[in-house]
Amino acid sequence: xxxxxxxxxxxxxxxxxxxxxxxxxxxxxxxxxxxxxxxxxxxxxxxxxxxxxxxxxxxxxxxxxxxxxxxxxxxxxxxxxxxxxxxxxxxxxxxxxxxxxxxxxxxxxxxxxxxxxxxxxxxxxxxxxxxxxxxxxxxxxxxxxxxxxxxxxxxxxxxxxxxxxxxxxxxxxxxxxxxxxxxxxxxxxxxxxxxxxxxxxxxxxxxxxxxxxxxxxxxxxxxxxxxxxxxxxxxxxxxxxxxxxxxxxxxxxxxxxxxxxxxxxxxxxxxxxxxxxxxxxxxxxxxxxxxxxxxxxxxxxxxxxxxxxxxxxxxxxxxxxxxxxxxxxxxxxxxxxxxxxxxxxxxxxxxxxxxxxxxxxxxxxxxxxxxxxxxxxxxxxxxxxxxxxxxxxxxxxxxxxxxxxxxxxxxxx
Amino acid sequence: xxxxxxxxxxxxxxxxxxxxxxxxxxxxxxxxxxxxxxxxxxxxxxxxxxxxxxxxxxxxxxxxxxxxxxxxxxxxxxxxxxxxxxxxxxxxxxxxxxxxxxxxxxxxxxxxxxxxxxxxxxxxxxxxxxxxxxxxxxxxxxxxxxxxxxxxxxxxxxxxxxxxxxxxxxxxxxxxxxxxxxxxxxxxxxxxxxxxxxxxxxxxxxxxxxxxxxxxxxxxxxxxxxxxxxxxxxxxxxxxxxxxxxxxxxxxxxxxxxxxxxxxxxxxxxxxxxxxxxxxxxxxxxxxxxxxxxxxx
Numbered sequence: 001x002x003x004x005x006x007x008x009x010x011x012x013x014x015x016x017x018x019x020x021x022x023x024x025x026x027x028x029x030x031x032x033x034x035x036x037x038x039x040x041x042x043x044x045x046x047x048x049x050x051x052x053x054x055x056x057x058x059x060x061x062x063x064x065x066x067x068x069x070x071x072x073x074x075x076x077x078x079x080x081x082x083x084x085x086x087x088x089x090x091x092x093x094x095x096x097x098x099x100x101x102x103x104x105x106x107x108x109x110x111x112x113x114x115x116x117x118x119x120x121x122x123x124x125x126x127x128x129x130x131x132x133x134x135x136x137x138x139x140x141x142x143x144x145x146x147x148x149x150x151x152x153x154x155x156x157x158x159x160x161x162x163x164x165x166x167x168x169x170x171x172x173x174x175x176x177x178x179x180x181x182x183x184x185x186x187x188x189x190x191x192x193x194x195x196x197x198x199x200x201x202x203x204x205x206x207x208x209x210x211x212x213x214x215x216x217x218x219x220x221x222x223x224x225x226x227x228x229x230x231x232x233x234x235x236x237x238x239x240x241x242x243x244x245x246x247x248x249x250x251x252x253x254x255x256x257x258x259x260x261x262x263x264x265x266x267x268x269x270x271x272x273x274x275x276x277x278x279x280x281x282x283x284x285x286x287x288x289x290x291x292x293x294x295x296x297x298x299x300x301x302x303x304x305x306x307x308x309x310x311x312x313x314x315x316x317x318x319x320x321x322x323x324x325x326x327x328x329x330x331x332x333x334x335x336x337x338x339x340x341x342x343x344x345x346x347x348x349x350x351x352x353x354x355x356x357x358x359x360x361x362x363x364x365x366x367x368x369x370x371x372x373x374x375x376x377x378x379x380x381x382x383x384x385x386x387x388x389x390x391x392x393x394x395x396x397x398x399x400x401x402x403x404x405x406x407x408x409x410x411x412x413x
Numbered sequence: 414x415x416x417x418x419x420x421x422x423x424x425x426x427x428x429x430x431x432x433x434x435x436x437x438x439x440x441x442x443x444x445x446x447x448x449x450x451x452x453x454x455x456x457x458x459x460x461x462x463x464x465x466x467x468x469x470x471x472x473x474x475x476x477x478x479x480x481x482x483x484x485x486x487x488x489x490x491x492x493x494x495x496x497x498x499x500x501x502x503x504x505x506x507x508x509x510x511x512x513x514x515x516x517x518x519x520x521x522x523x524x525x526x527x528x529x530x531x532x533x534x535x536x537x538x539x540x541x542x543x544x545x546x547x548x549x550x551x552x553x554x555x556x557x558x559x560x561x562x563x564x565x566x567x568x569x570x571x572x573x574x575x576x577x578x579x580x581x582x583x584x585x586x587x588x589x590x591x592x593x594x595x596x597x598x599x600x601x602x603x604x605x606x607x608x609x610x611x612x613x614x615x616x617x618x619x620x621x622x623x624x625x626x627x628x629x630x631x632x633x634x635x636x637x638x639x640x641x642x643x644x645x646x647x648x649x650x651x652x653x654x655x656x657x658x659x660x661x662x663x664x665x666x667x668x669x670x671x672x673x674x675x676x677x678x679x680x681x682x683x684x685x686x687x688x689x690x691x692x693x694x695x696x697x698x699x700x701x702x703x704x705x706x707x708x709x710x
Contacts, residue, residue, distance in 0.1 A: 073676060073677060074676045077462060077463070077676065077679070080463055081462055081463050081464075095678075099461070099678065099679050102461075103461040103462075103463050103464075103467075103679065104463075104464075105463050105464075184571070185570060185571065185656070185657065185659065186657065187657065187659065240549070241549060241568065242549030242550075242567075242568025242571050242572075243549075243568075243571065244568060244570075244571030244572070244659065244660040245547070245548065245549050245568035245569060245570035245571025245572065245576075245660075246548060246549055246568070246571065247544070250545070251548055251549075255550065260550070377677070377678040377679075378678065381673065381677070381678065385658075385659060385660075385661050385662055386661055388571075388659050388660035388661040389573075389660065389661035391660075392571070392572065392573055392660055392661065394573055394660075394661060395661070
C-alpha cells in the first residue's frame with residue numbers, strides 16, 4: 001500500500017511539473033527561423049543574432065530550423081500551404097522569390113522602417129510588382145577561386161581576359177592540371193557562367209532583365225555573343241571535361257581541393273571556409289573576377305543576395321519577425337559578418353580596414369557586381385537546362401536561344 | 414426476424430467483417446483514393462499550390478499545353494525507354510541468377526545474401542554511390558584508363574546518349590536480386606520429377622529450361638514483369654539524385670518532370686495533369702500485361 005501510494009504521488013507530481021513547465025513555455029513565443037545554410041559560418045552568425053534578439057526580447061525564443069537544400073523549397077511551400085509557415089523564412093532570390101511574391105504568400109516589406117539602405121542593384125533584384133518582399137542579410141559575388149601555389153609554380157599571373165585564361169589553361173594542361181572545375185550537373189552553375197558572359201556581352205547590363213520581362217528578345221546579338229563565348233571556352237579546354245556530369249560540391253570542388261584543377265567557379269562567401277579546409281595545408285589560394293571578353297573591359301563579377309529573408313503573410317508574430325529581420329541587417333550583425341568574412345548587404349557606416357586579400361577581393365567586387373537572376377521560373381529552368389546542351393555541343397547558340405525565346409513568349413507576365 | 418429489428422446471423426457476420434475492414438478501407442480512401450481524385454480534379458485547374466480559394470478551373474488547357482510541350486514528350490519517351498530497359502535486364506539477370514542459385518553450386522547461398530544487399534539500401538544512397546562511380550573522374554573511368562581503355566571513358570552522367578542508361582545500370586544493379594528471389598521461389602514450386610522425366614527423355618539443360626521451367630514460371634513472370642513495369646513508370650529518386658533529369662532533359666522522366674513543374678515552379682495544375690498521365694499509363698500497362706498473360710494461357 002505504501003509503495004502504491006508512493007507511485008501515485010510521484011505520478012501526480014510529474015504531471016503537475018509537466019503542466020507547469022508547459023505553462024511557462026507557453027508564455028514564450030517561438031519564432032521559427034528556417035534556413036538551408038547550415039554550412040560554413042552561417043550557423044554561428046545566426047546563433048549570435050538569435051541570442052542578441054532573445055536578450056532584448058525575452059518573451060520570444062528563436063528556433064533555428066535547418067532544412068536541407070534539396071527539400072527546402074517543397075517543405076517551405078508545404079508549410080505555407082498548410083497555413084503554418086515558418087515565421088522567418090529564407091527565400092532563394094530570383095525565380096523562387098518572384099513566384100512566392102506572385103502567389104501573394106509573402107508580406108511586403110517596402111514600407112517597413114528601420115532597415116539600412118541596401119545596395120541598389122540588390123534591391124532591384126528583390127523588388128517585383130512595386131514592392132520589396134525580402135531583405136538580404138549578406139551578399140555574394142561570384143568569382144573564380146584559384147590555387148596560388150600552382151599559379152606561382154608555373155609563373156602564372158591572374159588573367160584579365162579570356163584569351164589569357166585560355167593560355168593559362170593550356171600551360172596547366174601540359175602538366176596534367178585542368179583549368180576551371182565547374183560542376184554543372186546541378187544546372188545553376190552553368191547558368192552563372194551565362195550571367196557572367198552577359199556582363200561582358202551587354203555593357204548596358206540591362207538586357208537580361210528586359211528579356212526576362214519580355215521587352216526584348218533572347219535572340220538579340222548580345223545574347224548570342226554570350227553563348228558563343230561559352231562554347232568557345234568549352235572547346236578551348238578552359239573547363240574540366242565532363243562538367244555536365246560533375247556536381248558542384250563533391251565533384252568540382254573536390255577536384256579543385258585535390259589540386260587536379262587550378263581554378264574553381266563559381267566561388268562565393270559560402271565556400272571560402274570550405275576552400276580553406278579543403279586545400280592541402282600550406283597551399284595558398286586567391287580569387288579574381290571571371291576574365292573579360294576583351295582587354296578594354298574591366299573584369300566584373302556577378303552577385304546578389306546571399307541569404308535572403310521573408311516574413312510569410314500568414315506567419316505568427318509578424319511584427320516580432322520583422323524586428324528580427326532588422327537585427328539581421330543592423331551594424332552589430334554587419335560586424336559579425338565581417339568577422340566571419342561575409343559581406344553585409346548595405347554599405348558600412350563605420351571604418352574598416354580589410355587585411356585579408358581574399359576577403360578584400362570579394363568585398364571590392366561587390367561594388368560593381370551585376371545581376372545573376374532570372375525571375376520567371378520557366379525561363380530560368382529552360383535556360384539552365386539548355387546550357388547543358390550548349391556545353392555538350394547538342395545545341396548551337398542560335399538553337400539555344402530559340403528554345404529559351406519560345407518559352408519566354410509562352411509565359412504569362 | 415426482420416420485423417423484430419434484430420440482425421440475422423449472416424448480417425451480423427457481414428457487419429463484423431465490414432467493421433474489421435473499415436480502418437484499412439478508411440486509410441485506403443484517405444491516402445489513396447482522395448489524393449488521386451484531387452489530383453485528377455487539379456489537372457483541370459490552374460493553381461500555385463497555396464490557397465484553395467485561388468484554384469481556377471481551366472478545362473483541358475493543361476492537357477492541351479502538355480501535348481504541345483516537347484519536354485513532356487521527351488520525358489514520356491525516356492520513361493518508356495527506362496521502363497523497357499530495366500524490365501528486360503531485371504528479368505534476364507534475375508532469372509539467370511535464380512537458376513544459378515537453384516543449381517546449388519558451392520557458395521550460392523552466400524551469394525544470394527550478398528546479391529540481395531542492394532535491395533535493402535535506400536535508392537538515394539544507391540544513386541549517390543553510382544554518381545561517384547560514374548563521375549568523369551570516378552572509379553569507372555579511372556579503371557578504364559588503367560587497363561588501357563581510355564578511349565571508352567565518358568562523362569557518363571553528363572553526356573546525352575549515356576545519362577539515361579547510366580541510371581538504368583544503377584537501377585538494375587539495385588533491384589536485380591529482388592527479381593532473383595521471386596524467381597527462385599517460383600523455381601522451388603516446379604516439381605523435380607518433371608525435370609527428371611525430361612532428362613530421362615533425353616532433354617538437354619536448355620531444352621528443360623525452355624519446355625519445362627519457363628512455361629511453369631509464367632505466373633511468376635507475369636507478376637514480376639508487372640511489378641517492374643509499374644516501378645519503372647513511377648521512378649523518381651534515383652534519377653533525381655544521379656542526373657536531375659539532365660543533361661538538357663535527356664534523362665528526364667515523367668516523375669521528375671512532374672516534380673519540377675509542381676514543386677519547383679508551382680504549376681500544380683500542370684503537374685497534376687502529368688500525374689494523371691502517369692496513372693493512366695500505369696493502368697494501361699497493367700491491363701495490357703495481364704491481358705497478354707491470360708491470352709497466352
